[in-house]
Every structure is written in structure tokens, then in C-alpha cells.
Amino acid sequence: MRFIILSVGLIFAGFLILGVFGDDYQTASIEATEFGDCYDYDSKSNPVPINCSIKIFDQVLFFGLVLALIIVGIIVLIKGIRGKWDNEVKPEDMVGPGGDKKPDNQ
DSSP: OHHHHHHHHHHHHHHHHHHHHHHHHHHHHHHHHHTSOEEEOOSSSSOEEEOHHHHHHHHHHHHHHHHHHHHHHHHHHHHHHHOOTTTOOOGGGOOSTTTTOOOOOO
16 A cells, blocks of 8 residues: 555656646757757846757756656556555554454464
């Protein structure tokens, strides 16, 4: 159950990061293919021309990180669904509701 909750959190975080910060990294490929010139819009003054390959590398790195986060979440989800370790708890190690039904062989 823990792996399933963790995986849903990882997948959600990946999509959330992509949705919030992904727009900043989309413009590099559009600028490179349509105009051939890339600009840095972070400065307060006029846009500063920069090398397109650096901006595209940043875009690929960002999407690679988000994709890795989502893939790790999917792998953990599969591991959590197929896992048996949460179901195979010895009766003497159980805590919480139902833990008082321990065998009295002591």
C-alpha cells in the first residue's frame, strides 16, 4: 500500500511540475524551428540573444527529468500492485486493529 501511495505521489508530482514549469521550456524548439534565433526573456530589459543549442539542451534536460519522475512512479506502482510484502506480516509482528489476536503459544 505504501508503494502505491508513493507512486501516485511521484506521478502526480511529475505532471504537476510539467504543467507549472513546462511552458518555460516549450519556447526553445518553437524559436529554433520557426525563427532560427533564440532569446533569453528572464532579464528585465530587452530579450538577450543566446545560443539555441543551450536552450534546447535545457528543454531536453527538463523533459527528461519529468519523464524519469513519471517512469519511476509507474515502476513503483507496478511493484506496489504485484508486491506481497505488505500482506505477509507475521501475527506476532502485527500492530493496530486485529493485532490482539496473536497466538498464545508462549
